[in-house]
Amino acid sequence: MAQVTLRKLVKNYDETPAVRGIDLDIVDKEFVVLVGPSGCGKSTTLRMIAGLEDITGGEISIGGHVVNDVPPKDRDIAMVFQNYALYPHMTVFENMSFGLRLKKVPKDEIRKQVEHAARILDISELLDRKPKQLSGGQRQRVAMGRAIVRDPKVFLFDEPLSNLDAKLRVQMRTEIKKVHQKVRTTTVYVTHDQVEAMTLADRVVVMNAGRIEQVGTPNELYHHPRTVFVAGFIGSPAMNFIPCGLEQAAGALRVVLPDGLAFPVPSDRTDRYTKHVGKSNLVFGLRPEHITETHRNIDPNQERFQMTLEVTEPMGMETLIYFQIGGVEVCGRVNPAAGAEPSQPIDLLADLNHMHLIDAQSGLVL
Amino acid sequence: MATATTIDKSGPSRPISHGSMSQDRRRALLWSYFFLVVFVIFFLTPPVYMLITSLKSSTEIAGARNPWWVFEPTLMNYQTLLTSTEFLTFILNSSMVSIIVVSVTMIVSVLAAFALSRMRFWGSATLATGIFLCYLIPETLLFIPLFKMFAVVNEFTGIQLLNKWYVLVLVYPTLTVPFCTWIMIGYFASIPKELDEAALIDGATYMQTLTKIFIPVALPGIIAATIFAFTVSWAQFLYPLAFTTSSDQLVLPVGIVTSLIKGDVYNWGQIMTGALIAAAPPLVIYAFLMDYYIAGLTAGATKG
Incomplete structure (x- = not known):
C-alpha cells in the first residue's frame, strides 16, 4: 500500500x-x-x-x-x-x-x-x-x-x-x-x-x-x-469570460451581456441561480467549443446570435473565430465549412447547457 | 574573343570577391602567428640559454666566445650534480614537500569546496569569500609573522619547526588551499543541483555523492587544481628561504641558489643544470595532463 x-x-x-x-x-x-x-x-x-x-x-x-x-x-x-x-x-x-x-x-x-x-x-x-x-x-x-x-x-x-x-x-x-x-x-x-x-x-x-x-x-x-x-486554466483555447447581469423575467432567468445580447438560462439552473439575480460582479463563462455555427435542430437551451468576426484561424479540422462582446475578445470554434470570414457577419449558436456563472468577487463558479 | 577576355577577367576576380572572408582570415592568422612567435621567443630564450650553458664547462663559460653556441659539449655539470648527495637531498626534500602538500591540499580543498558549494549552512557564502580573500594576502607579508609564530610554538611546546623541511608542509597549504578551493567551488557549482538530488534519492550519503558523483564528474577541475598546487609547492622560493637554512633541509629552488653560489663565485654551469633538472618534473606533469588541464580551465562542460 x-x-x-x-x-x-x-x-x-x-x-x-x-x-x-x-x-x-x-x-x-x-x-x-x-x-x-x-x-x-x-x-x-x-x-x-x-x-x-x-x-x-x-x-x-x-x-x-x-x-x-x-x-x-x-x-x-x-x-x-x-x-x-x-x-x-x-x-x-x-x-x-x-x-x-x-x-x-x-x-x-x-x-x-x-x-x-x-x-x-x-x-x-x-x-x-x-x-x-x-x-x-x-x-x-x-x-x-x-x-x-x-x-x-x-x-x-x-x-x-x-x-x-x-x-x-x-x-x-x-x-x-x-x-x-x-x-x-x-x-x-x-x-x-x-x-x-x-x-x-x-x-x-x-x-x-x-x-x-x-x-x-x-x-x-x-x-x-x-x-x-x-475554469480559465483548464482547456485550450481558454474559456471566454464576459461580464454580465442576471435578470428575472416571466419566471425564467436570463443572462444580460453587453452590446444588447441576452441569453436565457437553462431551466434546470433556475433554482441554483435565482438568489444571485441583480448582483453586480457576475461573469458569464462559456468555452469556445460551445460557440459554434448554427444548424437546423437546435435544442431549447441553445441560442442563436449574430456577430461580426475580427479574426479567423483555420486549424484544418475546425476554425477558431474571434469577435468582441462589450470590448472583451471572445473565441469560438466553428466548422471549416461554415464559411467564417474576417469582417463578415455570421450566425452563431451559444450552447447554454455548458454555461457557467461566476462571482467575480469571490472567484467561485456559482 | 570578347567572351574569352571576360572569362579571363572574371576568373581571377571571382576567388577574390568570394574569398574576402578567407583573406581576412589569412590576415588574422598571420598576425596571430607573428605574436605567437614573439611570445615563444620571449619565453623559450631563457630555457634554451640555460640548456646551452648547462652543456658547457666553466672554462668555456668564462671564455668570451659566442654564448649561444656550445663548442665543446660536456655532461660534466649533470654528472657532478646528480652524484652530489647534497643535490639529491634537495630533490628528495622537494619531492616530499610537494607530494604531501598536494595530497593535503586536494583533500582539504575538495572537501571544503563540496561543503561550501552544496551543503548550505549558516555563513557558508561569507566563508567562501573569506577563503578567496586569504589567497590575496601576499606571502611577503606573511613570512615574518609565520616565523614568529613557529618560534613561539617552539618556546611553549619544544617542537622545533624552523629549519626543518616539514615546516613547509604546514606553510604551503596557506597558499594552495584557498586557490584550489576556489577553483573547485566554481567547478562544483557547474554541476547541476539535480545530480546530487538524484544521488540523495538513490540513497547516497554526502560522502558517497562526493566520491561517486562529484569527483568523477569534476575530474578535469581536480587535475587543474592538482597541477596548480604542485607548481606552487615545487617552485616556492620565499618561504623555504626564510624558514630553512641547513643544507640537508633545503628544497631545490633555494638549495640550488645557496649551495652553488659561494660568496661572489657563481657556478653558472651547475646553476643552469640544477634549474633545468628542477624544471623537469612540472614539465613532465604538464605534458601528461595538458588535455585535462585545458578541459579544467574551460569548465562547465558537464551538461547532460
Whole structure:
C-alpha cells in the first residue's frame, strides 16, 4: 500500500510563503498530476514529498507512515527530473543500477532488475552507452528506468517532458502512461502543461498561489470547474469570460451581456441561480467549443446570435473565430465549412447547457 | 574573343570577391602567428640559454666566445650534480614537500569546496569569500609573522619547526588551499543541483555523492587544481628561504641558489643544470595532463 497523504502542508522560504497549507489524499496506484502556473507551489510540494525540501508546517505520510523527518533515501520514492539528472560519467546500466549498488544488492539481482526495467522501456540496446551518446527521449527513458529499477512505493515526476520537442513530448506522454499501466506504482507528476495533466492523470490537482484550487478527474475539472481560475486554466483555447447581469423575467432567468445580447438560462439552473439575480460582479463563462455555427435542430437551451468576426484561424479540422462582446475578445470554434470570414457577419449558436456563472468577487463558479 | 577576355577577367576576380572572408582570415592568422612567435621567443630564450650553458664547462663559460653556441659539449655539470648527495637531498626534500602538500591540499580543498558549494549552512557564502580573500594576502607579508609564530610554538611546546623541511608542509597549504578551493567551488557549482538530488534519492550519503558523483564528474577541475598546487609547492622560493637554512633541509629552488653560489663565485654551469633538472618534473606533469588541464580551465562542460 502506498497512499500519499498531505495534511496542512506549509512551506515558507524566509518569510515568503510558497505552499500555504494544502491537504491531499493520493490513493494507492493512483496517477495524480499537480498542475498550475509557474510559482504556484507545485514543484515545491513535490520536492517536499521527495524530502528534498524541509517542511515548514504540516505532515506528509507515505504508505501510512509520517515521513516529515525521514531522509529522501528512506522514503522509498524515485524521482525523475526535468533535466534527467543522469550521472554523466556512468553508462546507462551504471546509472540505472546506482541506487541498488549503494544498497549492496547482489550483482545478478541488479542485472536482472535493470534488464527487466530496460525491457519495459525498450532501452536494452543502450545499456552500455553514456548519457552523452543518447537523444533527449532516450535520456528521459533512462531517467524513468532508474526510477523503475528501484521498485519504489511512489514515483515522482518533476516536469519530465519540458526539455523535449513537441512531437517527442506527445510520444513520451503515451510512454509514461503505458509504463504506469504496467507497473501500477503510485505516481505524483508535476507539470505546467494542462494538456499533459488532462491526458495523464487519474486525478488532477490544480494549484494556484500555494493553494489547491480544485482536485478532480480531468472530466470533472473540465465540465465542473469550481473556481474561475480552474475554469480559465483548464482547456485550450481558454474559456471566454464576459461580464454580465442576471435578470428575472416571466419566471425564467436570463443572462444580460453587453452590446444588447441576452441569453436565457437553462431551466434546470433556475433554482441554483435565482438568489444571485441583480448582483453586480457576475461573469458569464462559456468555452469556445460551445460557440459554434448554427444548424437546423437546435435544442431549447441553445441560442442563436449574430456577430461580426475580427479574426479567423483555420486549424484544418475546425476554425477558431474571434469577435468582441462589450470590448472583451471572445473565441469560438466553428466548422471549416461554415464559411467564417474576417469582417463578415455570421450566425452563431451559444450552447447554454455548458454555461457557467461566476462571482467575480469571490472567484467561485456559482 | 570578347567572351574569352571576360572569362579571363572574371576568373581571377571571382576567388577574390568570394574569398574576402578567407583573406581576412589569412590576415588574422598571420598576425596571430607573428605574436605567437614573439611570445615563444620571449619565453623559450631563457630555457634554451640555460640548456646551452648547462652543456658547457666553466672554462668555456668564462671564455668570451659566442654564448649561444656550445663548442665543446660536456655532461660534466649533470654528472657532478646528480652524484652530489647534497643535490639529491634537495630533490628528495622537494619531492616530499610537494607530494604531501598536494595530497593535503586536494583533500582539504575538495572537501571544503563540496561543503561550501552544496551543503548550505549558516555563513557558508561569507566563508567562501573569506577563503578567496586569504589567497590575496601576499606571502611577503606573511613570512615574518609565520616565523614568529613557529618560534613561539617552539618556546611553549619544544617542537622545533624552523629549519626543518616539514615546516613547509604546514606553510604551503596557506597558499594552495584557498586557490584550489576556489577553483573547485566554481567547478562544483557547474554541476547541476539535480545530480546530487538524484544521488540523495538513490540513497547516497554526502560522502558517497562526493566520491561517486562529484569527483568523477569534476575530474578535469581536480587535475587543474592538482597541477596548480604542485607548481606552487615545487617552485616556492620565499618561504623555504626564510624558514630553512641547513643544507640537508633545503628544497631545490633555494638549495640550488645557496649551495652553488659561494660568496661572489657563481657556478653558472651547475646553476643552469640544477634549474633545468628542477624544471623537469612540472614539465613532465604538464605534458601528461595538458588535455585535462585545458578541459579544467574551460569548465562547465558537464551538461547532460
